[in-house]
Amino acid sequence: MKHGKKYVDSAKLIDTMMAYDPADACDLVCKTSKAKFDETIEISVRLGVDPRHADQQVRGAVVLPHGTGRTVRVLVVTKGDKVKEAEAAGADIVGGEEMIQKIQTENWFDFDVMIATPDMMGVVGRIGRILGPKGLMPNPKSGTVTMDVAKAITDIKAGKVEYRVDKGAIIHCPMGKASFGTEKLVDNLTTLMEAIIKAKPAAAKGTYVKSVYLSSTMGPAVKVNPLKF
Numbered sequence: 001m002k003h004g005k006k007y008v009d010s011a012k013l014i015d016t017m018m019a020y021d022p023a024d025a026c027d028l029v030c031k032t033s034k035a036k037f038d039e040t041i042e043i044s045v046r047l048g049v050d051p052r053h054a055d056q057q058v059r060g061a062v063v064l065p066h067g068t069g070r071t072v073r074v075l076v077v078t079k080g081d082k083v084k085e086a087e088a089a090g091a092d093i094v095g096g097e098e099m100i101q102k103i104q105t106e107n108w109f110d111f112d113v114m115i116a117t118p119d120m121m122g123v124v125g126r127i128g129r130i131l132g133p134k135g136l137m138p139n140p141k142s143g144t145v146t147m148d149v150a151k152a153i154t155d156i157k158a159g160k161v162e163y164r165v166d167k168g169a170i171i172h173c174p175m176g177k178a179s180f181g182t183e184k185l186v187d188n189l190t191t192l193m194e195a196i197i198k199a200k201p202a203a204a205k206g207t208y209v210k211s212v213y214l215s216s217t218m219g220p221a222v223k224v225n226p227l228k229f
Contacts, residue, residue, distance in 0.1 A: 067159025069177035
């Protein structure tokens with residue numbers, strides 16, 4: 001694979017044989033973010049679990065202390081008094097069954113997160129095969145199926161992120177922007193890693209956190225020392 005000059009120059013700053021301390025890794029990933037836009041910083045964590053087994057799934061959500069730096073469009077599917085509650089809490093779109101029909105018939109996905117009250121999950125479940133692969137299906141574990149829609153909206157707007165292990169036993173998750181600087185990225189990284197470690201399944205054996213990498217949208221990956229967590 002051929003890389004551009006900026007990427008090659010950035011890669012020269014990184015010792016690929018070294019696992020950096022969290023602060024040094026965050027500092028490096030900021031320095032190697034040289035695109036003209038504010039690059040997203042993503043974490044990739046390889047875990048010692050077997051996702052094929054239900055008792056080794058790792059999934060959850062956490063509010064990052066400095067948010068993610070991106071504007072999140074929230075759709076709330078509810079009815080009754082909860083409609084006004086959702087609107088007052090700052091939901092971008094609020095509706096009931098008509099929202100599900102719109103997604104189904106118009107292939108409409110002008111939102112980033114869907115929150116649903118439990119009494120609407122029967123309706124939402126009809127399009128589970130559409131929402132699931134896109135990572136948009138509301139789930140109690142991530143706090144997106146709840147009667148407390150106001151808190152769910154507030155948390156998401158404040159920078160709540162969902163993490164979930166994939167088939168390769170890796171978690172990919174955004175944790176901020178290059179413009180945040182080292183200190184804020186370290187805070188977000190620490191909070192996220194604490195949540196992932198706390199979510200360790202009882203059935204997981206051996207080394208749980210095998211490797212941690214940080215990377216910017218257009219930049220090279222920086223290896224972080226997992227023992228620091």
